[in-house]
Amino acid sequence: MSEELEPDFDVIVVGAGIAGCVTAYRLAQAGRSVVLIERGEAPGSKNLSGGVLYSRVMEEVFPGFLAQAPVERRITRNYVQFLNATSSVGIDYADERLGDPVNAVTVLRARLDAWLGEQCEEAGVFLMPGVRVDEVLRAGGEAGPVVGVRAGEDELRARVVVAADGVNSFLSRAAGLRAKEPENHLAIGVKAVVTLGEERVRERFHLGQDDGVAYAVVGDCTLGVGGGGFLYTNRDSVSIGVVLRLDDLMARGLESSVVFDHFLAHPFVAPFLAGGEVSEYASHLVAEGGIAMLGEIATDGLVVVGDAAGLTLNTGLTVRGMDLAAASGIAAAAGIEAALESGDVSKAGLGGYREALMASFAGRDMVTYAKAPAFLERPRMYAEYGQVLADVLYGAFDHDLTPRKHLVALARGVVKKSGVRMRDLVSDAIAGVRAL
Amino acid sequence: MSIPERLAANRYETDEEQSHIHVDQDLARSTGTGERIIAVCPAKVYAREADGTISVEYAACFECGACLAVAAPGALEWHYPRGGMGIQLREG
Numbered sequence: 001m002s003e004e005l006e007p008d009f010d011v012i013v014v015g016a017g018i019a020g021c022v023t024a025y026r027l028a029q030a031g032r033s034v035v036l037i038e039r040g041e042a043p044g045s046k047n048l049s050g051g052v053l054y055s056r057v058m059e060e061v062f063p064g065f066l067a068q069a070p071v072e073r074r075i076t077r078n079y080v081q082f083l084n085a086t087s088s089v090g091i092d093y094a095d096e097r098l099g100d101p102v103n104a105v106t107v108l109r110a111r112l113d114a115w116l117g118e119q120c121e122e123a124g125v126f127l128m129p130g131v132r133v134d135e136v137l138r139a140g141g142e143a144g145p146v147v148g149v150r151a152g153e154d155e156l157r158a159r160v161v162v163a164a165d166g167v168n169s170f171l172s173r174a175a176g177l178r179a180k181e182p183e184n185h186l187a188i189g190v191k192a193v194v195t196l197g198e199e200r201v202r203e204r205f206h207l208g209q210d211d212g213v214a215y216a217v218v219g220d221c222t223l224g225v226g227g228g229g230f231l232y233t234n235r236d237s238v239s240i241g242v243v244l245r246l247d248d249l250m251a252r253g254l255e256s257s258v259v260f261d262h263f264l265a266h267p268f269v270a271p272f273l274a275g276g277e278v279s280e281y282a283s284h285l286v287a288e289g290g291i292a293m294l295g296e297i298a299t300d301g302l303v304v305v306g307d308a309a310g311l312t313l314n315t316g317l318t319v320r321g322m323d324l325a326a327a328s329g330i331a332a333a334a335g336i337e338a339a340l341e342s343g344d345v346s347k348a349g350l351g352g353y354r355e356a357l358m359a360s361f362a363g364r365d366m367v368t369y370a371k372a373p374a375f376l377e378r379p380r381m382y383a384e385y386g387q388v389l390a391d392v393l394y395g396a397f398d399h400d401l402t403p404r405k406h407l408v409a410l411a412r413g414v415v416k417k418s419g420v421r422m423r424d425l426v427s428d429a430i431a432g433v434r435a436l
Numbered sequence: 437m438s439i440p441e442r443l444a445a446n447r448y449e450t451d452e453e454q455s456h457i458h459v460d461q462d463l464a465r466s467t468g469t470g471e472r473i474i475a476v477c478p479a480k481v482y483a484r485e486a487d488g489t490i491s492v493e494y495a496a497c498f499e500c501g502a503c504l505a506v507a508a509p510g511a512l513e514w515h516y517p518r519g520g521m522g523i524q525l526r527e528g
């Protein structure tokens with residue numbers, strides 16, 4: 001039936017997130033006819049991230065990105081914060097080198113993705129917002145090559161379809177590339193944007209004009225659920241939220257909103273938000289499986305990019321997905337271009353995508369952090385260790401008129417009392433060094 | 437700040453004609469899916485009614501897909517709202 005019909009476009013990209021926009025932009029630049037279909041009323045209206053974008057890869061695709069794109073603040077200060085119920089211990093890492101050249105910036109996706117969509121249109125991409133793709137079209141039955149998509153009554157055909165439809169990727173599931181993800185591969189991110197005003201943000205966080213801070217928080221902030229909290233500064237607001245591994249959240253029978261509220265009310269966090277207005281409250285899934293989640297990323301006539309391909313890294317201190325989405329878009333565009341050039345858009349013909357992806361920083365980082373997901377499933381990270389740190393420091397700073405002990409002896413005593421077995425501590429430390 | 441107050445700051449284009457979420461009440465009960473989706477949903481879309489069934493306030497949904505991820509097969513029918521409908525983030 002459908003195979004005799006001429007394609008309407010060289011490429012159909014489904015999803016105008018970072019992965020889809022970068023793929024579409026690159027292919028349009030190469031002179032291909034590209035349609036970019038987005039279910040939201042505009043690109044970005046469905047998208048959410050914590051907000052720290054490692055931006056160098058964006059400069060590669062869009063020269064002048066930092067000057068032109070709607071970025072919030074450049075991150076020059078990183079805090080790692082262990083929170084306990086009544087204490088907290090933090091590492092404060094500030095470095096001017098992080099600002100020059102700029103390494104990471106905060107972004108708000110509704111603004112960033114809208115800008116990316118505009119860049120695509122300027123490059124000649126035909127943008128179709130407000131359209132939900134319902135399924136892929138195949139030539140000659142169930143197992144035939146993908147030749148297009150159906151959205152409601154409309155069918156569109158192309159030589160190659162790109163599934164850039166995010167972590168839930170119904171498209172790659174329908175194409176048989178993904179099964180339902182196990183719960184330990186997924187986390188729910190619950191986030192609010194709290195508007196404080198530009199001056200208050202700068203004063204409260206001691207920031208220069210364009211500088212920003214990122215707090216990565218572990219421990220009591222999630223009531224012990226595997227995951228963590230984050231707080232990032234935007235120009236006049238903060239992005240604040242928790243990331244909670246679904247298997248652990250369910251096992252503990254906790255409500256995600258209760259954990260979120262607990263984090264915001266914590267004495268360490270609440271003062272940062274005082275006087276602010278919640279301007280948005282939403283949630284999104286995070287792909288946490290690491291490289292184990294990266295399955296097949298191409299089949300006949302179709303490739304998968306970004307979150308849809310499971311390309312996210314949680315290293316405990318950072319969630320990275322946006323830069324990996326961009327990198328997969330670059331690799332996919334190269335692979336598709338080569339396939340169109342040779343006239344072979346079969347899975348084999350599209351094989352250049354996987355090669356380019358695995359050769360890029362994104363593929364290499366996925367391999368480097370292969371053990372991170374399993375490491376982060378070790379429960380002690382979220383409960384005991386923050387308390388151990390606080391107890392050691394309490395022993396050092398609390399002068400209760402008993403004779404002082406050397407730090408090593410103090411630490412040994414604290415670990416013993418905490419119930420953490422030395423064997424587990426050593427094993428966690430070794431696993432941590434190997435995984436991260 | 438309560439969840440309804442927080443939701444009031446969000447912008448929605450609610451699809452008045454059709455819900456994108458349907459719960460199979462029998463399966464939700466027998467598989468424990470009811471409890472799980474009530475717990476996982478930060479928008480409080482799901483609630484247990486006095487008669488034991490799960491009600492669905494679909495207009496509040498963030499479209500994250502977490503409920504589908506924790507639901508037993510068949511207990512929850514969930515897809516994205518029609519194009520242009522549902523939550524419209526202004527920050528993200």
Ligand SMILES: Cc1cc2nc3c(=O)[nH]c(=O)nc-3n(C[C@H](O)[C@H](O)[C@H](O)COP(=O)(O)OP(=O)(O)OC[C@H]3O[C@@H](n4cnc5c(N)ncnc54)[C@H](O)[C@@H]3O)c2cc1C
Binds near residue numbers: 020050323
């Ligand atoms: C709480 C949280 C914190 C995070 N923090 C960070 C961080 O600090 N730094 C970082 O780098 N990453 C972070 N991430 C990860 C990052 O957000 C994702 O990896 C990134 O958004 C992936 O981009 P994408 O383009 O692949 O997918 P998405 O941004 O999800 O884009 C998918 C697009 O496809 C569209 N779509 C889906 N289905 C259809 C359909 N059927 N028809 C038409 N359109 C469709 C959607 O509307 C959407 O526009 C975080 C994620 C979360 C949830």
Ligand code: SF4
Binds near residue numbers: 283477479497500501
């Ligand atoms: S998709 Fe997310 S916000 Fe919507 S009902 Fe499910 S869990 Fe709640």
